[in-house]
Amino acid sequence: MVPWHEQIAATSLERWDEVCRREGWGQLPRNRPLLSALFGASWYLTRFLFYRGRVAATRLDQCQEMPTAARLTRTLHDCHPGADLEALRMRRNQLLLELVAADLMGTGSPELLEQRLSLLAEATLHSLLRHYGLDRLVALGMGRLGVREMHYGSDLDLILLYPDEDTDYTQDISAMLRACQLSSPAGSLYDIDVRLRPHGNAGTLVSRLSAFQEYHLGRREGWERQTMTRCRVLQDYQGQGAALLRKLHAHIYDNLADTPQAGEIAALRGRVQHQLGSTREQQDIKRGRGGLMDIDFLVQFLQLQQGGRFPTLQGADTRHTLAVAMQHGLLDAEQGRLLLDGHAFLKQLEGRLRLFDMRATSRFSTRILPALARAMGMGDAADPTAAFMQEYARTTTAIRSVFKARLGDPETA
Numbered sequence: 306m307v308p309w310h311e312q313i314a315a316t317s318l319e320r321w322d323e324v325c326r327r328e329g330w331g332q333l334p335r336n337r338p339l340l341s342a343l344f345g346a347s348w349y350l351t352r353f354l355f356y357r358g359r360v361a362a363t364r365l366d367q368c369q370e371m372p373t374a375a376r377l378t379r380t381l382h383d384c385h386p387g388a389d390l391e392a393l394r395m396r397r398n399q400l401l402l403e404l405v406a407a408d409l410m411g412t413g414s415p416e417l418l419e420q421r422l423s424l425l426a427e428a429t430l431h432s433l434l435r436h437y438g439l440d441r442l443v444a445l446g447m448g449r450l451g452v453r454e455m456h457y458g459s460d461l462d463l464i465l466l467y468p469d470e471d472t473d474y475t476q477d478i479s480a481m482l483r484a485c486q487l488s489s490p491a492g493s494l495y496d497i498d499v500r501l502r503p504h505g506n507a508g509t510l511v512s513r514l515s516a517f518q519e520y521h522l523g524r525r526e527g528w529e530r531q532t533m534t535r536c537r538v539l540q541d542y543q544g545q546g547a548a549l550l551r552k553l554h555a556h557i558y559d560n561l562a563d564t565p566q567a568g569e570i571a572a573l574r575g576r577v578q579h580q581l582g583s584t585r586e587q588q589d590i591k592r593g594r595g596g597l598m599d600i601d602f603l604v605q606f607l608q609l610q611q612g613g614r615f616p617t618l619q620g621a622d623t624r625h626t627l628a629v630a631m632q633h634g635l636l637d638a639e640q641g642r643l644l645l646d647g648h649a650f651l652k653q654l655e656g657r658l659r660l661f662d663m664r665a666t667s668r669f670s671t672r673i674l675p676a677l678a679r680a681m682g683m684g685d686a687a688d689p690t691a692a693f694m695q696e697y698a699r700t701t702t703a704i705r706s707v708f709k710a711r712l713g714d715p716e717t718a
Contacts, residue, residue, distance in 0.1 A: 306338045306409055308345025309657070309680040317344035317351050324355070334365040342409045346680070349492065349663040350405055353398050356490045361402060368406040371413045371421055381428040390436065390484055391491055397429050398492040405660065415653060416624065423453040426461055427539055429494060434540060437481045439474060442467055443514060443546035444539040447501050451535040452622040456652065458659035458666070460498045465511045468542060475510050496665065501532055514545055521553050527565030528573055531605040533557055537620060554619055558612035567606065567712040574602050574708070575715035588697070590651050590658070591667035595701025597651050599708040600644055606712060607635055623648055640707045647704040650696070657681060
């Protein structure tokens with residue numbers, strides 16, 4: 306476990322040892338390599354560790370594996386509706402600390418880490434909804450949360466719906482969103498993004514179930530159908546959310562007349578890259594050329610085109626969709642392998658990039674290349690920075706080659 310930001314790690318260790326001497330804690334935690342790696346990887350969790358002190362440090366010596374799903378849900382569920390949100394922040398960030406510790410020690414697969422981070426977010430959301438008396442809402446998880454691929458710093462992409470017989474919940478939802486944005490010595494919770502609702506920011510914060518159904522059963526733009534491939538019920542009320550998704554999925558996956566075609570998706574991808582992609586000063590691993598969006602858009606195209614024939618593609622995560630696509634001959638073995646390898650590399654890079662301050666960034670500059678190279682396991686190379694950039698260029702070029710072969714060139718579409 307090599308500290309990624311070496312000077313930051315050394316400074317924080319010196320401060321921590323002084324605290325331990327002053328408080329009479331001795332050497333705590335005993336796992337010094339883990340402590341150094343943590344200090345060098347995440348300023349966010351360094352602050353949390355100094356705030357929680359002995360309690361959090363003791364847990365580090367017990368982190369031999371990732372917290373189980375049962376521990377995650379049980380710990381956060383115990384924050385009952387009347388609990389102070391500060392207690393929820395404390396528990397959520399303690400569990401996050403344990404997940405990061407397991408990640409730094411190499412315990413568990415990348416898939417397991419993303420599933421646990423998604424479950425942590427989902428359990429936190431359930432506690433928030435109970436706290437604000439929003440148990441009757443249907444909550445739909447979208448994007449990475451919808452397919453259980455969340456990473457450090459990921460937003461919660463949500464759509465909130467209420468039963469037709471109820472009144473509007475806008476005031477309570479607004480209060481919940483404001484509270485989530487607040488930070489305290491215990492850290493923060495999540496940024497919640499509700500812009501995927503009907504009509505975006507121009508629409509109401511929360512919609513009636515029937516209005517949402519009518520909206521998506523109508524003729525929609527291609528990108529809106531793409532977003533619905535990554536939709537999952539997180540909180541249901543009397544089975545209304547599950548019934549809604551059954552109707553919408555039948556429409557989305559069986560109504561091929563409205564399915565966006567390859568050229569339409571390539572053109573949309575090109576616009577995103579042109580407006581929000583990489584610059585001379587920064588690389589964008591999500592929106593840039595050959596970034597994660599290339600894989601996302603191709604996967605969504607396959608789901609929309611073939612989800613009616615192969616139901617296992619519906620609502621599936623990226624890895625599973627690619628595996629099913631290869632199984633049924635929708636991608637050849639070489640294309641599938643390039644995309645799976647590229648996805649693994651970029652998702653790991655995304656996590657390493659975000660871990661420092663737990664923000665949903667996807668850009669990196671030359672200034673942090675030495676730390677990123679160490680974080681990606683290339684510290685022993687003769688020139689770690691060059692080795693990292695070569696691998697990054699090779700990966701994004703391979704991803705873009707598959708995208709162009711299947712959907713066309715986004716830069717000329």
